[in-house]
Amino acid sequence: MDAFIINGGRRLSGTIRVNGSKNAALPILAASLLTDQPVTLSDVPDLADISNMLRLLDDLGCQIKRTPASQDAPDDLTITADPKGKSHAKYDIVRTMRASICVLGPLLAKRGEARVSMPGGCAIGDRPVDLHLRGMEALGAQITLESGDIIARAPSGGRLRGNTVFLGGQFGPTVLGTANVMSAATLAEGLTVIENAACEPEVVDLANLLNAMGAHITGAGSPRVVIEGVKSLKGANHRVMPDRIEAGTLILASAITNGQLTITNCPIDSLLALGDRLERVGIHTRATSETGPRGERSTVEVSSERVLKPVQISTHPHPGFPTDLQAQMMALLCLADGNSVITERIFPERFMHVAELSRMGAHLFRQGPTVVVSGVRKLVGAPVMASDLRASASLVLAGLAAEGQTTIRRVYHLDRGYETLDKRLVALGADIERINDQALDA
Ligand code: EPZ
Numbered sequence: 473m474d475a476f477i478i479n480g481g482r483r484l485s486g487t488i489r490v491n492g493s494k495n496a497a498l499p500i501l502a503a504s505l506l507t508d509q510p511v512t513l514s515d516v517p518d519l520a521d522i523s524n525m526l527r528l529l530d531d532l533g534c535q536i537k538r539t540p541a542s543q544d545a546p547d548d549l550t551i552t553a554d555p556k557g558k559s560h561a562k563y564d565i566v567r568t569m570r571a572s573i574c575v576l577g578p579l580l581a582k583r584g585e586a587r588v589s590m591p592g593g594c595a596i597g598d599r600p601v602d603l604h605l606r607g608m609e610a611l612g613a614q615i616t617l618e619s620g621d622i623i624a625r626a627p628s629g630g631r632l633r634g635n636t637v638f639l640g641g642q643f644g645p646t647v648l649g650t651a652n653v654m655s656a657a658t659l660a661e662g663l664t665v666i667e668n669a670a671c672e673p674e675v676v677d678l679a680n681l682l683n684a685m686g687a688h689i690t691g692a693g694s695p696r697v698v699i700e701g702v703k704s705l706k707g708a709n710h711r712v713m714p715d716r717i718e719a720g721t722l723i724l725a726s727a728i729t730n731g732q733l734t735i736t737n738c739p740i741d742s743l744l745a746l747g748d749r750l751e752r753v754g755i756h757t758r759a760t761s762e763t764g765p766r767g768e769r770s771t772v773e774v775s776s777e778r779v780l781k782p783v784q785i786s787t788h789p790h791p792g793f794p795t796d797l798q799a800q801m802m803a804l805l806c807l808a809d810g811n812s813v814i815t816e817r818i819f820p821e822r823f824m825h826v827a828e829l830s831r832m833g834a835h836l837f838r839q840g841p842t843v844v845v846s847g848v849r850k851l852v853g854a855p856v857m858a859s860d861l862r863a864s865a866s867l868v869l870a871g872l873a874a875e876g877q878t879t880i881r882r883v884y885h886l887d888r889g890y891e892t893l894d895k896r897l898v899a900l901g902a903d904i905e906r907i908n909d910q911a912l913d914a
Contacts (some may be wrong), residue, residue, distance in 0.1 A: 484901050
């Protein structure tokens with residue numbers, strides 16, 4: 473397995489482009505199951521999770537064609553689904569990637585049935601799908617659970633029926649649950665209203681693709697989404713939105729090294745909660761050019777004040793502070809001058825990074841869903857272990873700032889959500905070497 477060796481203390485500087493969004497691309501790829509026409513997607517990042525989704529779509533009877541795009545962009549992907557393909561998303565793929573649950577709604581809506589393995593939990597806590605099933609049942613599906621698989625069948629006649637469904641859970645809305653129900657409702661008979669829908673930008677990006685395919689969706693990005701069902705959808709071309717979590721991670725990489733990064737293709741308008749907190753800490757993000765509606769593809773310059781101030785953060789559904797940036801922000805606040813408080817309201821167990829950061833000299837005190845971050849003058853390099861995608865990113869950031877050498881094992885977690893992050897950071901001045909971890913045991 474791969475590991476990183478990071479020699480810290482180097483300031484990052486230069487320009488880096490944000491890749492397409494993993495969390496937008498996954499439900500968008502699944503949406504290609506809703507039509508037998510070709511769907512062409514650009515800016516789909518080349519990541520382990522994306523490869524797993526493509527493997528699943530192939531298994532479900534989709535033809536996938538790659539076409540080279542411009543030199544610094546990934547290949548365009550054209551997916552053409554065969555509605556007579558298999559409708560069984562098997563455990564061996566689903567267990568590798570929880571987001572496979574995104575195929576449930578499209579399969580059910582287009583093929584009248586779906587068999588999807590129940591996704592397991594993961595390092596950030598339980599990952600139930602009860603809200604997904606509530607949505608499918610609201611659309612008239614019959615759901616049974618058989619030996620670890622969800623079996624969903626459309627009403628007799630094969631077409632789902634529009635309905636009003638409240639999709640909120642104890643932790644608020646569900647992002648992929650909203651994506652699943654919104655996608656399925658595009659082919660249902662009649663009107664569907666999703667109340668307490670997730671407002672994440674990735675849901676808006678999916679709705680933009682679905683409307684380009686001929687769906688009638690209004691209200692995406694608000695807590696109430698309305699979908700007027702149509703008989704069929706056609707193919708479309710779509711460019712995936714920039715990855716706001718990768719963008720936030722890069723902003724924090726600049727900040728933690730007291731660097732000066734220019735970040736292009738940056739969806740700064742989707743990161744206002746991060747920007748608000750960073751201003752209080754003493755990190756400034758300035759958009760020097762805005763392209764795309766509401767600056768969704770801006771060029772942003774990051775600058776840092778010498779002394780970082782402590783801050784209070786609670787993660788919330790969008791537009792609140794994103795849970796996917798909590799671990800990375802914690803790494804930065806380890807070096808603030810005072811006590812910060814971080815409360816995780818989406819995944820209360822999402823603290824696998826706390827023990828590892830403490831090994832690097834951080835002073836962290838966890839009480840349930842809250843961690844007090846008592847700032848220290850410096851972090852010290854140490855051998856640490858990655859455990860999940862964003863915790864891994866947090867350890868990379870800490871390693872960039874720490875004095876001395878940090879080794880991070882199991883960086884396959886990082887490769888699920890960041891494309892060649894080590895190489896891209898090295899190009900900005902970081903000292904990171906990717907090795908086989910057997911070399912660490914030699
Ligand atoms: C999406 O996961 C993201 N993944 C996650 O990013 C992100 O952390 C999460 O949204 C929250 O923003 C993708 O988009 C691929 P949820 P999702 O359903 O949709 C509970 C990353 O690092 N819940 O919005 O699976 C759930 O336990 C990943 O890129 C139910 O109770 O998350 C959580 O507490 C990690 N029942 C809360 O809702 C359900 O049926 C929000 O989860 C579904 C969810």
